[in-house]
Amino acid sequence: MTTPVPQGKAPRRWLTRLSAISDMFAFPLRTSHYVELVNPLWTTHRMHARVVDVWDETRDARTVTLKPGANWRLHRPGQHIRVGIPVDGRHYTRTYTISSPPERDDGCFTITVKKIDGGRLSHHIVRNLKVGDFIPVGLPQGEFYLPDASPVQPLFITAGSGITPAMSMVRSLIAQERLPDTVHIHYAPHEFDTIFGRELRRLDQEQAHYHLHEVHTRQAPEDQNHFTEAQLERLCPDWRERDCYACGPPALLAALERTWDAAGLTQRLHIERFRADFAPIPDDAVGGRVRFADSDLDVDADGETNLLRVAEDAGLNPPHGCRMGICHTCNTTLTAGCVRDLRSGDFINEPGAIVQVCVCAAAGDCELAL
Ligand code: FES
Numbered sequence: 109m110t111t112p113v114p115q116g117k118a119p120r121r122w123l124t125r126l127s128a129i130s131d132m133f134a135f136p137l138r139t140s141h142y143v144e145l146v147n148p149l150w151t152t153h154r155m156h157a158r159v160v161d162v163w164d165e166t167r168d169a170r171t172v173t174l175k176p177g178a179n180w181r182l183h184r185p186g187q188h189i190r191v192g193i194p195v196d197g198r199h200y201t202r203t204y205t206i207s208s209p210p211e212r213d214d215g216c217f218t219i220t221v222k223k224i225d226g227g228r229l230s231h232h233i234v235r236n237l238k239v240g241d242f243i244p245v246g247l248p249q250g251e252f253y254l255p256d257a258s259p260v261q262p263l264f265i266t267a268g269s270g271i272t273p274a275m276s277m278v279r280s281l282i283a284q285e286r287l288p289d290t291v292h293i294h295y296a297p298h299e300f301d302t303i304f305g306r307e308l309r310r311l312d313q314e315q316a317h318y319h320l321h322e323v324h325t326r327q328a329p330e331d332q333n334h335f336t337e338a339q340l341e342r343l344c345p346d347w348r349e350r351d352c353y354a355c356g357p358p359a360l361l362a363a364l365e366r367t368w369d370a371a372g373l374t375q376r377l378h379i380e381r382f383r384a385d386f387a388p389i390p391d392d393a394v395g396g397r398v399r400f401a402d403s404d405l406d407v408d409a410d411g412e413t414n415l416l417r418v419a420e421d422a423g424l425n426p427p428h429g430c431r432m433g434i435c436h437t438c439n440t441t442l443t444a445g446c447v448r449d450l451r452s453g454d455f456i457n458e459p460g461a462i463v464q465v466c467v468c469a470a471a472g473d474c475e476l477a478l
Contacts, residue, residue: 155179159241160216166301169222169269170234171207175215176245182210183217183248185276186353186380190246190429191219193229193237198425200229201437205272205355205382206248207304209280220303222269252353252380253277260351261288263344265335265364267295267356271303273380274353282315291319291344295335295356297326335363348373355380384432384467387453396473400424401443403478414450415465419478426465426478433467440465445474 157174164170183189183206192201208218223234237243254260254277264274271294281287296302302322312320321343325333332339340347348371354364361379368377393411398418400407409418416438419426429435433451439462446457448471449464455471456463463476 155245155247156242157245159237159239159243162237162239165220165303166222166305168234168301169220169303170237171218171220172233172237173208173216173218174243174245176217180215181247183276184253185209185280186253186273187248187250188273189219189248191229191233192244193232195228195232198420201429202229203382203430205250205276205380207272207275209276209283211280211283220269220272220275222303250380252355252378254281254353261349262290263347263350263352264290264292264294265352265354265356265360266292267360269303270355270357270360270380270382273355275304275307277353278311278318282311287315287317289317289319291321291347291350293321293323293335293340293343295323295325295360298324299327335360337367340367348376351376351378353378353380355382358383358385361385381432384451386450386467389450390453393448393469394472395470396445398470398473399444399475400478401475409470411448411471412450412469415447415463415468415470415476418470419465424478428466431466433464436464438464438466441477443475443477446471447474 155177157176159172160175161173162170163173186205188203188205190201190203192199194200204219204221206217207220208216210217221230221233223230252273254262262277264278266274274292278287278290278292281290292308294302294308296305299305299322302308302324305322308320308322311318323333323339344350352364352368354361354377358381361381362385364377364379365374368374389412395408395410395413398407398409398415399405400419400422403424405422405424407418407422409415416426416428416431426440427437429437431438442456442461442463443459446455447463447468448455450467450469456468465476465478
């Protein structure tokens with residue numbers, strides 16, 4: 109007796125076989141490498157996306173609409189992707205949150221990128237990326253998203269480009285017509301440079317369940333231009349009953365953690381960081397001579413610039429991902445000397461220790477297996 113083949117499986121199996129046969133002729137590459145030359149979206153060995161639209165949200169933030177290629181999977185609102193782009197002959201990788209809801213029916217998604225000072229990739233995306241470009245992307249990932257079931261009453265607290273995951277969540281809940289009673293406190297320098305400002309204000313007008321409070325940090329009086337518990341009580345008196353989803357700079361997130369911890373409500377605070385939380389640089393921090401042993405390169409570094417940046421500025425292209433101490437893609441071995449973990453301020457000086465170069469700086473002379 110033969111087992112029935114589920115519909116759709118047979119053609120896929122044939123495609124897999126066909127691809128295996130053509131791969132034999134394409135060796136040492138794969139057929140997918142040649143397909144990439146025709147249309148990068150058809151490749152299977154790595155994923156690309158095509159830029160189909162760019163839209164300037166503010167003078168230094170841009171939304172890029174991307175059409176992903178084969179093997180893409182839908183994101184959950186709040187998740188992020190890795191984007192890798194060659195700039196000036198070197199390949200840079202960054203993580204950006206998806207700002208669109210998964211309910212789009214054109215198969216596209218958007219990322220919204222703010223240009224940061226000295227940020228090579230954000231500068232390239234905001235200033236140079238154009239419709240028709242192809243960029244390598246990773247699959248959506250991350251744990252920062254709303255639960256599927258149990259309707260929660262969200263409180264979003266966001267600042268600057270930290271609004272992107274919340275925007276994806278709000279847009280998705282509206283698209284599903286199940287937006288619960290939602291309070292959103294958003295911090296931006298001015299009204300005119302608020303990312304998604306017009307859309308947020310329109311939602312506040314049109315959606316009965318969506319309540320927006322904007323704090324313009326360079327326009328508000330000094331005692332009201334940053335997060336305080338008193339401000340929270342005023343803007344959202346029932347915050348203790350809500351699940352808070354927050355994304356923004358380290359100082360804001362640290363203040364939220366203190367407030368929710370003190371209230372014994374740590375479980376109700378969900379945080380997404382887009383920058384590592386660095387300890388203050390001590391006054392007596394010193395750098396040193398850094399040797400990248402595998403590259404046979406010596407450079408001088410100060411005591412506060414992360415060693416990934418030091419390596420890149422010296423012309424190296426070390427593997428990296430998040431640049432904030434999460435993914436461990438940049439791990440390397442300390443072979444001699446001392447480095448300082450910029451998050452904790454702790455020294456690492458044992459030969460053989462693993463160093464995350466994106467969050468460590470030189471603390472005297474040191475040698476890395478890079
Ligand atoms: S790049 Fe992700 S941990 Fe360093």
